[in-house]
Amino acid sequence: MISRTHVHCTVNGDEVDFLADDATSLLDALRDELGLTGAKEGCATGDCGACSILVDGAVNCACLMFAAEAEGHEITTVEGIADGDHLHPLQQVFLEEAALQCGICTPGVLVSAKALLDHNPNPTEAEIRYALAGNLCRCTGYDKIIHAVQEAAVQLNGASK
Numbered sequence: 001m002i003s004r005t006h007v008h009c010t011v012n013g014d015e016v017d018f019l020a021d022d023a024t025s026l027l028d029a030l031r032d033e034l035g036l037t038g039a040k041e042g043c044a045t046g047d048c049g050a051c052s053i054l055v056d057g058a059v060n061c062a063c064l065m066f067a068a069e070a071e072g073h074e075i076t077t078v079e080g081i082a083d084g085d086h087l088h089p090l091q092q093v094f095l096e097e098a099a100l101q102c103g104i105c106t107p108g109v110l111v112s113a114k115a116l117l118d119h120n121p122n123p124t125e126a127e128i129r130y131a132l133a134g135n136l137c138r139c140t141g142y143d144k145i146i147h148a149v150q151e152a153a154v155q156l157n158g159a160s161k
Contacts, residue, residue, distance in 0.1 A: 005068040012080025020067035027051045029067035038078035038107040049135030052108035053077050059115045078107035081114055090152040099148035101139035109135045113149045121157055
């Protein structure tokens, strides 16, 4: 017999309720129950970072969390980074700097970079690389990604190039 759990949490600033099978991952619930398809399933083992989300401001792999574990927590996905129709500076710079290609890793990289910049508004290159170490990219390499995060940090700090 499959048991279903009622989950109440905040996702991207909105209170949500959904039912999830006890074995359902948070990634599957976000995608299937809430229609938030930004986080991707790359490996289902927490090794690639494609499903990275923020749980109470900390980076987590949504594929490794049960949906029921979201109860009472604040979840932020890549869809929640933008302010309505206005892209977050990270998202805008990623577009401008061509720091993405296929898009599988991009949502997780953006979420991880946002977490870094929220806690460290002026990171060094080494700190950026460390913060993004759990996000694997098979298309772009990492130089454009690192540069984009550096540029977003500059913009968020109100300075110009």
